Amino acid sequence: MKRFLGFVRKEFIHIFRDVRTLTILFGLPAVMIILFGYVVSTDLKNASLAFLDLSKDDVSIELTDKICSSGFFEKTADLSGYQDIDRILRSGKAKAVIIFGEDFGRDLEAGKNARVSIIADGSEPNIATLVTNYATAIISGFNQQLLLAGQVSVPVIVPEVSMFYNPSLKSQFMFVPGVITMIMILICALMTSITLTREKEFGTMEVLLVSPLKPVHIILGKVIPYFFLSFVNVVTILVLSRLVFGMPVNGSPILLLAECMLYILLSLSIGILISALAKTMQQAIFISLVGMMLPTVLLSGFIFPIENMPKVYNWLSAILPPRYFIVIIKNIMIKGTGFAHVWKETLILAFMTVILIGLAIKKFRIRLQ
């Protein structure tokens, strides 16, 4: 036990003596929260829209007004024909074009489905998604209005928009869970794999292996300090997002922290696994960033909705732990649901953790290669 405590003590000295590690540990969450909260904000404000109204009836004019007065959009051009669409999108003067076909008014009167097409600039997928989402939301709202007024009996268009739980459409609320997920991967996987490979590179691992210290001691000795620090970090992020964005924790905070601990443990075992595979710090960094960070950012549903991904990516995303953690944390923080709604994801994460820890210990070599 004494051996083990001596080892943990040494790890803490490493961390607290290295200014760079400390900066990453405590500066990064704050920077990320603020960066994603403000700069990379995906709130839509005055996005430029062009209209092609071939019907020019009362309803189409009214809907156009409604879209433009929402505050999300700004009308920058009125097009005269289909041939203008390509030009205006290419010039960047509009993020999307809303088209009312010639038959729009007539179809509506006849009680048939009237078509409103939205063509968005796909070169900025993120904005395109947002614009189409917002626009369809407004159209569907308009639909409801028509229904209520008794002007039509069947919905004209039925867009599926799920923003029920985040009615103010604030994107920060979506990002905080994402940032927590990312930070955990970064600190747990990257930092632990670096400290372990550093011992390899500096030759100290050779002596540790020759010593009576057991592999379990070495692994736990590395894990405990980072587990502790990651936990402090999660709390920091939650407090920060509360103070800066007024982000609530609608569900049980204890459940939330418990889920975070599970996820920290999982990320740590990924880190140890990486260090078992990597020979140098450089390799460890590469594997952590390219192998872990990128998929987390791109495929976990953090930035791009999983539903919109091609099937292959969707499958790929299914084996990524962050995907489940994001669901869990969003459920608890935003929806305020309890364990009953996240037990499935929790179980998946727990299962992954057990497998990864097993693999990490098995792969951790008691000899050199």
Place this chain on the structure above:
Amino acid sequence: MSKSIESTGIWKNFGDTQALKDISFDVNEGEIFGFIGPDGAGKTTLFRIITTLLLPDRGSMTILGLDSTKGFKKLRENIGYMPGRFSLYLDLTVEENLNFYASVFGTRVEDNYELISDIYSHIEPFKKRLAGKLSGGMKQKLALSCALIHRPRLLVLDEPTTGVDAVSRTEFWEMLRKLRQHDITIVVSTPYMDEAIRCDRVALIQSGQIMTIDKPQNIRDGFSRKLFSAKAADKYGLLIALREYPGTLSVYPFGDSIHVTFSEEKPDKALTEFLLKNGITDAVLNETEAGIEDRFLELMGKDETRKL
């Protein structure tokens, strides 16, 4: 005399490269045993097998009476190891490094202080300094203190004097000498031929093979011919001329002189004339005693499988 290490027929390959070929040797208890050879000779691989960090492909090794493969857990408590690069935590102070290694081996610095006091006293004034800020010589002493802190029965030192200045090297060997009184067996490797004489026995190792094992003096005595040291103002001219002389067996530059052997017992007038003809007028030829390096060169030359 009981043996600390008994190695029989150790082979080790890394992919296509044969790192060790049929390595057999014994190390007696309490002696300083040296492996002398250049980079890439296989010293580090062999030391990693001794310290149970690598498994041999073939062959067996008994260390301190235990099989190195099966008994590695017990062995690891009795081995002190100093790898090629001093294994220190550069962001920890001198004192913290020592305390850490003591705790890892389940002991305290105070318990074995008298063992390391001779060595540690050199660096104790700087105990609050980060290990990364120490000079090469001081790092070496700290690493040795750390390797000794659990009072091992076998001390394994992989190139402890490489990259350390001459003064520290001399001091280091004096320290190893003193350690013998504590019944610690020391296995040490070095690329410096001149350090061979500091060991009780040495093995000359080259291309993964042991060429010879003996006491340093016996190795020198093993040199098969009379060795001559030649000097002239035009060293390069002398070298070329000696090489072209028909009676010459071997010629090697050796510092400020040239070491040469001849097929006949003693070079005669023919050589002097030959040198004169080649414009070397001031050549001085003296018989000299062969050193470890001369013997090393002789053994290397014999190995016909070696490709230049």
Place this chain on the structure above:
Amino acid sequence: MTRNPVIKVRNLVKKFGSFVANDNLSFEVYEGEIFGFLGANGAGKTTAIRILTGLSEPTSGEVMVAGFDARRQPEEIKKNIGYMCQKFSLYDDLTIRENIMLYGGIYGLGKALIRERTNQLLDRLNFREYGDRLISSLPLGLKQKLAFSVAVFHEPRIVFLDEPTGGVDPITRRQFWEMIYETASRGITVFVTTHYMDEAEYCDRVSIMSEGRIVAIDTPAELKKQYDAESVEEVFVKIARPGMKHGKESETADNKREA
């Protein structure tokens, strides 16, 4: 013997803030000489080499290398010297020929000349048929010999070698020194920096630096006689030992200051 100096250093001083790295150095190195520049780590060797190779400006003093002033004509100096260090010399992922082509090009040699000298060089090393092998596939000893050949490929007046033979086997080391002898016999000055004292034995003359100053300069034989020593290493230990004590005192003083 007429001795024509190719390096002339007079009262060279280099300071970094209040730290004096080179304290009033004066020495000469002659054409075709093999000169060993010795000293412990941190004695000021590296600083002096940087000045001699035109990479760093002296604080004061006069430094002439290959007939050019190190302060005013560093670019001219660079054209007339070669440099080889142990750590980096050749690109591992290029072939032998590609490496030579690259260096020949850097020094402005014509293509035909490069091709001709490349073949000569490969012949000398008995390596003609392997010219298209990657550097990474060569054994260490051969890499070093090759690196040296490349460093003198443009026939410089002086070649600087940094710890050239550390760690290689005794036969390769001797082949390497023969190459150095041969180079020196062509009139190229060989300037060897090292802290391996056994390398020093092969030099015509050596200087020993300690704490920024040159404390001894002579032929190895003369130094050994003077200090009643068997090897240059012993000379070095004898000279450096009092210096060590001095160093320890100052380190203790440092420590007190830190505390």
